[in-house]
Amino acid sequence: MRYGMVIDLKRCVCCDSCTMACKVLHYNPTKVFWARVLEKEVGKYPNVRKEFLPVLCNHCESPPCVDACPTGASSKREDGIVLIDYDLCIGCRACTAACPYGARTYLRKIEGYYPEKCEEGYWGICGLTVNEQMGYKDKQSGVSTKCTFCFDRLEQGREPFCVEVCPTEARYFGDLNDPTSEVSELITKRDGKQLRAEEGTNPSVYYLS
Amino acid sequence: MQERTLITPYRGMEFVIGYRSQTEWRWLMAIAFATGGMGAGLFILSVFMNDLVMGMMVGWLIVAVIKGGAHLLFLGHPLRIFYAFRAPKLSWISRGFIATFAFLIFGGLYIISFFPWFAWLPWASGAGWLGETFKYIAIVCGAVVMVYTALVMAQPSAIPFWNNSLLPVLFIGVGLAGGVALLLLMYPFVGAAALDVYFIEMLGRILISTNLVLLMFYLLTVFKGPLAAQESVRILLYKGGGLSAIFDVLVLGLGLIAPLAIVFYVYFSQPSGSGLYNLVAAAALLEVTGSFFLRFCFLRAGVNNPVY
Numbered sequence: 001m002r003y004g005m006v007i008d009l010k011r012c013v014c015c016d017s018c019t020m021a022c023k024v025l026h027y028n029p030t031k032v033f034w035a036r037v038l039e040k041e042v043g044k045y046p047n048v049r050k051e052f053l054p055v056l057c058n059h060c061e062s063p064p065c066v067d068a069c070p071t072g073a074s075s076k077r078e079d080g081i082v083l084i085d086y087d088l089c090i091g092c093r094a095c096t097a098a099c100p101y102g103a104r105t106y107l108r109k110i111e112g113y114y115p116e117k118c119e120e121g122y123w124g125i126c127g128l129t130v131n132e133q134m135g136y137k138d139k140q141s142g143v144s145t146k147c148t149f150c151f152d153r154l155e156q157g158r159e160p161f162c163v164e165v166c167p168t169e170a171r172y173f174g175d176l177n178d179p180t181s182e183v184s185e186l187i188t189k190r191d192g193k194q195l196r197a198e199e200g201t202n203p204s205v206y207y208l209s
Numbered sequence: 210m211q212e213r214t215l216i217t218p219y220r221g222m223e224f225v226i227g228y229r230s231q232t233e234w235r236w237l238m239a240i241a242f243a244t245g246g247m248g249a250g251l252f253i254l255s256v257f258m259n260d261l262v263m264g265m266m267v268g269w270l271i272v273a274v275i276k277g278g279a280h281l282l283f284l285g286h287p288l289r290i291f292y293a294f295r296a297p298k299l300s301w302i303s304r305g306f307i308a309t310f311a312f313l314i315f316g317g318l319y320i321i322s323f324f325p326w327f328a329w330l331p332w333a334s335g336a337g338w339l340g341e342t343f344k345y346i347a348i349v350c351g352a353v354v355m356v357y358t359a360l361v362m363a364q365p366s367a368i369p370f371w372n373n374s375l376l377p378v379l380f381i382g383v384g385l386a387g388g389v390a391l392l393l394l395m396y397p398f399v400g401a402a403a404l405d406v407y408f409i410e411m412l413g414r415i416l417i418s419t420n421l422v423l424l425m426f427y428l429l430t431v432f433k434g435p436l437a438a439q440e441s442v443r444i445l446l447y448k449g450g451g452l453s454a455i456f457d458v459l460v461l462g463l464g465l466i467a468p469l470a471i472v473f474y475v476y477f478s479q480p481s482g483s484g485l486y487n488l489v490a491a492a493a494l495l496e497v498t499g500s501f502f503l504r505f506c507f508l509r510a511g512v513n514n515p516v517y
Contacts, residue, residue, distance in 0.1 A: 038516070040226040053226060053517050064365045069293035070303035088292055091285020093233040094302050098365035101516050102229055106285070142285020195516050199366055 002061070002080035003149055004176035004204035005163070006183045006192055007054050011170035014039065014052040018162035018171070022056075022147070025161045029110045034147040035162050054170070056162070057082065057103040057147035058203030065095035065104065072097025074144075080176070080204055081149045089143040096144055100199045104146045110136050175202060187197065228440055231368055231511035241279035241504035242358040243387070246380055247311070247500060248272035249351035250388025252316060254412075256348060260335055262323045263399055265391055269316050271391075272309065272354060299366055305357030312350035319343040355384035358504075368511040369434050370441035375427045382423055386416040387500045390468075390493035396486060410489055417496065421465045424503075434496045441510040456506045464499010468492035 014037045021026070022035040037054040043049055059082045066074045066082065073088035074095050084095075096104045111127070118126035128136065150160035158164070163171040174183040183206070186192060192206030248271030255264025281287040293306040321337050322343075323325045332340035359380035362371040387414050396404055428446070431438040444450040446457065471492035480488060 036224055038224055038226045040517070050268065051226075055516060067299045067363075068302070068365060070296050070300040070306060071289070072295045073292075088289070089286065090289045090292055092283075092293075092302060094300070094361065096233050097362075097511070099229055099365055100365075100367035100513060102513060106233055108285075140286075154427075196514065 001078075001175050002177045002204060003154070004080070004174065004206065005056075005149075005160070006172040006186045006206045006208060008170045008172075008186075008208045009052070010208065011168040012037065012052045012054055013168055014050070015167060017165045017167055018054060021161045021165040025150070026148075027132070028138070028145070029107065029132075029136060029139065030113055031111075032105045032107060032145060033097070034105075053207075054162075055066070055101065055103070055195075056205065057149075058101055059147075059149060059201035059203045060203065060204065062200060064098040064199075064201060068094040068098035070094065077151075081151050081154075082146075083148055083151065084146065086140045086143045088144060089140075091142040093144060099146075100196055100201065101203075104144045105173070107141050107143055107145050109141070110139050110141045112136075127138055157202065214426065215459055219373065226515050226517050228437055229513040231508070234508045234511075237279045237283040239501060239508055241276050242380075242504040242508075243501040244271050244275040244279065245358060246355045246384030246504075247387030247391060247497065248276060249312065249354040250384040250386075250446065251391045252312075252388075253348055253351045253355075254385070254388045254392055254424045256344060258392070258404065260284065260323065261392075261399060261403055262320065263395060263403075265316070265320050267391065267395065268351075268388065269313065269320055273313050276309070276354075277313075303356055305361065308350045308353035308357060312347055312354050315343045315350065319347050340372035352381075355383050362507070367513055368441075369438035369514065370431050370509070370511055371433075373427065373431055375423065375430060379420070379423045379427055381418045382416060383500050383503060386413065386420055386496055389413040389416055390496040390500075393489045393493040394497075395433070396489070406485065406489065410472055410475055413489075413492070414469070414476060417465060417469045417472065421469065424461075424465070435514060436490040437514040440512045444510045444512070445504075445506055451512055452506050455502055456510075459502040460499050460506055464494045464502060465496075468496040468499070471495075 016037055018035045019033060019037060023033065025072045026034065027032060038055055038196040041048060042051055044099050059080055062079065063076055065202050066076055070092060071088045071090055073085045074082065090166045091106065098104055102169065112129060112132045114129065115127040116173050128193050153160060159173045163173045172186060176183060178184060186208060190208045191206050192208050194203045194206055210235045237264045248268045251271065252265050255261040255268060258264060281290065284290065293303050296303040297307055319335055319340065322330050322332050322340060327333065331337060334342065335344055356377045359377040363373060363376045375491030389409055390403065392409050393413065396406055428442055444452050447453055471488055475485065475488050
């Protein structure tokens with residue numbers, strides 16, 4: 001089995017639901033976005049349009065981040081998901097430098113969105129809302145972080161949250177090794193492309209244009 | 210043709226397709242890389258200078274204290290540093306850490322054998338098969354310490370400017386030149402009996418000339434590469450490139466051309482006494498400064514290709 005995702009660029013409208021959903025589910029602190037939608041302006045006035053590219057960790061089959069990691073904190077599972085063991089990560093950021101997709105973020109310091117707030121009662125710990133306190137309690141600073149394909153949801157038989165919340169159903173998720181799966185059929189029928197295929201990483205995320 | 214839009218994002222806040230500057234490895238890593246190369250280079254050269262104890266000791270201390278300290282300050286979890294032993298099969302950082310550790314152990318064992326308090330050691334003054342073994346292990350590990358940082362940078366293809374087989378060669382040359390510079394700075398403390406200044410200066414002349422040629426060849430090679438690599442060269446060399454002032458002045462001008470001019474002047478004019486020392490010390494200080502800023506500029510000039 002090899003988990004993979006297919007993103008239909010014709011359906012993406014850059015609503016950033018995936019960005020926010022991922023952030024909310026995983027309690028990612030400020031400045032950390034595991035899923036983002038990149039924009040690019042193309043054309044010349046008056047024929048200008050924007051192109052959108054949702055990006056996340058590609059969970060590559062030959063991940064350069066795993067090769068770069070000196071502690072084995074970054075590793076690839078048998079189902080293709082690349083995960084980080086935060087207890088082994090020393091924060092050297094070699095994986096961040098090695099990733100050609102900018103998928104990794106170094107979590108320098110865990111900060112709340114309202115650092116100036118310090119009202120007694122509601123905020124509890126100054127600078128962190130009650131929700132942030134709950135969400136950040138297991139977070140470690142000084143480590144690299146990235147998308148996990150919501151592996152814990154997969155174990156419950158659910159799809160990654162970004163796939164579930166997309167209002168235009170631009171994302172599909174499934175087994176790339178199963179030729180009859182929806183993702184495999186989409187890649188074949190609509191000529192799905194990988195980002196920077198020339199890097200030789202063989203990403204598990206395909207794009208349909 | 211890809212658009213040449215250089216964006217220096219705040220890491221994690223990037224929402225635009227374009228070239229992305231590497232922003233994680235900066236001053237501390239530049240210090241660690243530069244001092245590792247210079248310290249190991251100094252140690253190796255000192256061994257070949259008839260076991261110049263002061264040189265070996267200073268080289269060892271530079272690696273242990275400055276390089277080690279810089280790495281520990283940089284890491285997010287420095288107390289977990291020994292986890293870096295775990296992945297030598299794949300990671301050059303792991304291999305480099307093991308080599309650094311071995312260098313410090315075996316180099317340290319070799320150095321202490323020259324001190325009177327350790328005359329009881331079986332390998333006192335580096336004698337015997339044990340002394341020779343420690344010496345050569347320390348030399349090999351020192352060579353790895355000099356070169357592994359370049360291999361860490363060159364291994365992934367994400368940053369085309371770094372992904373070049375000339376980078377390790379350049380770093381070895383710069384590391385040895387740094388070692389020569391530090392040896393020259395030690396001359397007043399060790400004296401003419403221990404150190405042949407003219408020989409060291411000749412070595413410096415050869416190394417700096419070679420490094421200048423290597424650097425130019427490196428920049429020329431990457432400039433013919435992917436657009437991201439060309440962008441890196443533009444950042445380094447061209448006015449308004451962001452790093453051009455530092456690179457052109459501190460690395461090329463003061464770090465390579467000025468020391469080269471000084472050592473050639475020494476060669477042709479053959480000064481002596483304090484005049485000789487002042488000149489070579491000036492060249493050495495400039496070379497050490499240039500060596501550090503070379504690492505810094507190379508790190509900061511790393512640019513990723515756009516993802517799309």
